[in-house]
Amino acid sequence: MGKKLLWIVIAVLGVACGEIAYLSLKPPKVAAPKEIKVELTPERVARGKYLVDAVGGCVDCHSIVDETKFAAPSVPGGYLKGRVMAKELGLPGEFSAANLTPDPETGIGKWSDGQVIRAIREGIGHDNRVLFPFMPYTEYKSMSDADVESIVAYLRSIPAARNSLPPSKIAFPVGLFIKTVPEPVAKVAEPNHGNAVEYGKYLTTIAGCKSCHTPVDRGAPVPGREFAGGHEFGAGAMKAVSYNLTPDNSTGLGTWTEEQFLKKFHDYKEYAEKGPPPVTAENWTVMPWLGYSQLERDDLKAIFAYLKTVPAISNAVETRPGAKKDKTKGHL
Ligand code: HEC
Ligand code: HEC
Structure with a gap:
C-alpha cells in the first residue's frame, strides 16, 4: 500500500471511529410517553381498524403471514400477533x-x-429502546393525534392472542447510527379532509407510498426523484420494481384516469375477500395491495389528486423484470 493511500485509510477510519465514539455518547431524543387514556368509542375503533388494515400497513408486518400467496395475507389466527421479520429482507x-x-x-x-x-410516531419502544426505522415511524410521525389515538382504541378492542417473540437484535454499528432518527412529536392537527390534495398528501404519507416509490442509493432516497419509482425489491428469484407515480405522461400516472387508478386498487378486493392466488414471478410484490384494496373511493381519489400535483419525472419502469409477461401493464 502506498504511503498516501495508507494515510487516506487512516484518516477515513479516524473519522468513522470519531463518529462512532460521538454517537455512542450522544443520547437519543426521548420524550416521556404522553399521559393519556384513549376513549374506546365505536367511531374511534372503526377508524383505527381502517388505519391498521387499509392505510398504515401495520397488519402486513405485525401478523403471521403466508408468503406463498400473492401479497402475503395474514394466516387464520395470525392477525396482529407479531412475527420475526424474514431473513430475505436483509435487515441489519x-x-x-x-x-x-x-x-x-x-x-x-x-x-x-x-x-x-x-x-x-416517535420510534421509542415501550422499554425506551430506539426502534429500527424499518418500522415506519418516520412517516407515522405525521399521523394526527386523533388517528394515532384511534389506532390505540382499535388495538385495545381486538382479542388478546399469546405469541412470545424474541427481542430484536440490531447489528453493530447500525444501532448507533439510528439513535438520531427518533424525534419527539408534540401535537399533530387533523388535516383538512375537505381538501382532496391536502388530505391526499396526508394519506400518501402515512400509507408509505413515497418510501417505496422513490429510488434509493445506498439505503437513502435519491433527492429530487420523489415518487419516480424504480425502487427495487427482491426475495430469492422474485423481483418487483416500484412504478413511477409522478404525473409524467409517458412513464408515470399522467395518462391514467381517476377511474383506472381506483380500479387498479379495487380489483384486488376479490383477493382480499376470497383469498389471493399463489405467488408467481408474474405477480410477486411487496406492495400491500390486499389492505389498500379496502381504501375508500374518496380516499383513493384524494391520493390520486395529490399525486397529480407532484413534479413529473420521466422514468420508465419495468415493474416485474423477472416475469415472462408483465401483467401490471394491464392498466393501459
Ligand atoms: C414495514 C414493517 C412495519 C410496519 C408497516 C409497521 N411496523 Fe410496527 N414494527 C415493525 C418492526 C420490525 C418493529 C420492531 C422494531 C425494533 O425492534 O427495532 C416494530 C415495532 C412496533 C412497536 C413497538 C413495540 C415495542 O417494543 O415497544 C409498535 C407499538 C408498533 N410497531 C406498532 C405499529 C403500528 C400501529 C403500525 C401501523 C400504523 C406499524 N407498527 C407498522 C415493523 C413494522
Ligand atoms: C412496500 C412497498 C410499497 C408501498 C408501501 C407502496 N407501493 Fe406501490 N408498488 C410497489 C411495487 C414493488 C410495485 C410494482 C409491483 C406491483 O405492481 O405490485 C408497485 C406498483 C404500484 C402501482 C402500479 C401498478 C401497475 O398497474 O403497474 C401503483 C399505481 C402504485 N404502486 C401505487 C401506490 C400507492 C398510491 C401507494 C400508497 C398508497 C403505494 N403504491 C405504496 C411497492 C409499494
Missing part, C-alpha cells in the same frame, strides 16, 4: 415486529396508551 440484525394484540404478557396489554403512541 434480527427484528421482531411486536405482538399488537392486548395480551398482557406477550402483547401490548401492559403498555400505556402513551407508550404505544410514542412507539408509533
Whole structure:
C-alpha cells in the first residue's frame, strides 16, 4: 500500500471511529410517553381498524403471514400477533415486529396508551429502546393525534392472542447510527379532509407510498426523484420494481384516469375477500395491495389528486423484470 493511500485509510477510519465514539455518547431524543387514556368509542375503533388494515400497513408486518400467496395475507389466527421479520429482507440484525394484540404478557396489554403512541410516531419502544426505522415511524410521525389515538382504541378492542417473540437484535454499528432518527412529536392537527390534495398528501404519507416509490442509493432516497419509482425489491428469484407515480405522461400516472387508478386498487378486493392466488414471478410484490384494496373511493381519489400535483419525472419502469409477461401493464 502506498504511503498516501495508507494515510487516506487512516484518516477515513479516524473519522468513522470519531463518529462512532460521538454517537455512542450522544443520547437519543426521548420524550416521556404522553399521559393519556384513549376513549374506546365505536367511531374511534372503526377508524383505527381502517388505519391498521387499509392505510398504515401495520397488519402486513405485525401478523403471521403466508408468503406463498400473492401479497402475503395474514394466516387464520395470525392477525396482529407479531412475527420475526424474514431473513430475505436483509435487515441489519434480527427484528421482531411486536405482538399488537392486548395480551398482557406477550402483547401490548401492559403498555400505556402513551407508550404505544410514542412507539408509533416517535420510534421509542415501550422499554425506551430506539426502534429500527424499518418500522415506519418516520412517516407515522405525521399521523394526527386523533388517528394515532384511534389506532390505540382499535388495538385495545381486538382479542388478546399469546405469541412470545424474541427481542430484536440490531447489528453493530447500525444501532448507533439510528439513535438520531427518533424525534419527539408534540401535537399533530387533523388535516383538512375537505381538501382532496391536502388530505391526499396526508394519506400518501402515512400509507408509505413515497418510501417505496422513490429510488434509493445506498439505503437513502435519491433527492429530487420523489415518487419516480424504480425502487427495487427482491426475495430469492422474485423481483418487483416500484412504478413511477409522478404525473409524467409517458412513464408515470399522467395518462391514467381517476377511474383506472381506483380500479387498479379495487380489483384486488376479490383477493382480499376470497383469498389471493399463489405467488408467481408474474405477480410477486411487496406492495400491500390486499389492505389498500379496502381504501375508500374518496380516499383513493384524494391520493390520486395529490399525486397529480407532484413534479413529473420521466422514468420508465419495468415493474416485474423477472416475469415472462408483465401483467401490471394491464392498466393501459
Ligand atoms: C414495514 C414493517 C412495519 C410496519 C408497516 C409497521 N411496523 Fe410496527 N414494527 C415493525 C418492526 C420490525 C418493529 C420492531 C422494531 C425494533 O425492534 O427495532 C416494530 C415495532 C412496533 C412497536 C413497538 C413495540 C415495542 O417494543 O415497544 C409498535 C407499538 C408498533 N410497531 C406498532 C405499529 C403500528 C400501529 C403500525 C401501523 C400504523 C406499524 N407498527 C407498522 C415493523 C413494522
Ligand atoms: C412496500 C412497498 C410499497 C408501498 C408501501 C407502496 N407501493 Fe406501490 N408498488 C410497489 C411495487 C414493488 C410495485 C410494482 C409491483 C406491483 O405492481 O405490485 C408497485 C406498483 C404500484 C402501482 C402500479 C401498478 C401497475 O398497474 O403497474 C401503483 C399505481 C402504485 N404502486 C401505487 C401506490 C400507492 C398510491 C401507494 C400508497 C398508497 C403505494 N403504491 C405504496 C411497492 C409499494
